[in-house]
Amino acid sequence: xxxxxxxxxxxxxxxxxxxxxxxxxxxxxxxxxxxxxxxxxxxxxxxxxxxxxxxxxxxxxxxxxxxxxxxxxxxxxxxxxxxxxxxxxxxxxxxxxxxxxxxxxxxxxxxxxxxxxxxxxxxxxxxxxxxxxxxxxxxxxxxxxxxxxxxxxxxxxxxxxxxxxxxxxxxxxxxxxxxxxxxxxxx
Numbered sequence: 001x002x003x004x005x006x007x008x009x010x011x012x013x014x015x016x017x018x019x020x021x022x023x024x025x026x027x028x029x030x031x032x033x034x035x036x037x038x039x040x041x042x043x044x045x046x047x048x049x050x051x052x053x054x055x056x057x058x059x060x061x062x063x064x065x066x067x068x069x070x071x072x073x074x075x076x077x078x079x080x081x082x083x084x085x086x087x088x089x090x091x092x093x094x095x096x097x098x099x100x101x102x103x104x105x106x107x108x109x110x111x112x113x114x115x116x117x118x119x120x121x122x123x124x125x126x127x128x129x130x131x132x133x134x135x136x137x138x139x140x141x142x143x144x145x146x147x148x149x150x151x152x153x154x155x156x157x158x159x160x161x162x163x164x165x166x167x168x169x170x171x172x173x174x175x176x177x178x179x180x181x182x183x184x185x186x187x
Contacts, residue, residue, distance in 0.1 A: 041065030041185070042099060045111035046072075046122045048079070051142040055170040056111045059140065062177060063185050065109065068099035070126050086121035095125045102130045107138065107185075110155075114143035114169075119151040124158060133161035138183065140168045 043060040045068070047053035053069070060067040073094040076082050086093060102108070110126070112119045119141070127137075137155055141148045148167040155164045168179045180186045 040104075040106040041109070042068055042102065042105035042107070043109040043111070044068045044070055044097070044099070044102075044126060045109075046070040046113070046120055046126075047111070048113055048120075052111045052113050055140060055142055055173070055176065056109070058173060058176055059109055059111070059180070062180055063109075065107075066099060066105070068097055068102075070122050071096045071098075072122050083120060084116055087116055087118050090124075091121050092125040092128065093121050095122050095129070097126065097129070105135070107136045108132065109138045109140060111140045111142075111170075112151075114141050114146040114148070114151060117146050117150045119154055124154055127154065127158040132159040136163045136165055138165040138167065138185075140170050142170055144171075 041060075041063045043056050043063070043065045045052050045056035047056070047069075056067060059065065073096055085091070110123060112123045119139075137159060139148060139152060139155060141151065146169075148169045152164070152167055155162070165183055166179075168175065170176055170179075177186070
């Protein structure tokens with residue numbers, strides 16, 4: 001009888017230890033039960049005027065994420081004509097990206113300016129360039145007049161096996177930290 005009691009006590013102590021380890025400080029859990037660790041967040045962005053770059057930097061600072069810049073290989077000659085044509089024609093301009101190991105990140109913020117009520121074509125190129133299945137993508141944008149809503153369709157179309165989180169039109173820097181808290185990315 002004493003042997004059974006010792007075995008039961010050992011099993012309970014082990015189970016309790018596992019529960020405590022799963023809830024240890026330094027890890028925060030999302031609604032899906034997965035834990036976020038330092039270094040698993042990528043903040044990828046395309047910025048033409050610097051506004052989106054500034055927001056991306058703030059997000060990277062607040063989340064301890066890695067910042068990665070998406071650039072178009074060829075500079076625009078006439079931004080108005082070329083960028084609008086790319087969007088209307090569904091073009092995929094060649095890009096460069098400053099981070100090599102995109103697949104190592106579990107959460108990927110994707111930032112861009114709104115052009116003609118859409119994401120620039122470089123964002124579609126970026127999304128098609130990597131496998132985001134099973135990852136969480138969090139869109140954000142900057143815009144003088146439009147919200148992010150109309151541009152969000154590309155994420156579901158190009159990355160149907162990713163979880164797409166609530167996006168933000170980040171025109172007011174005071175909105176960024178509460179949005180990240182609401183997403184469970186910071187406390």
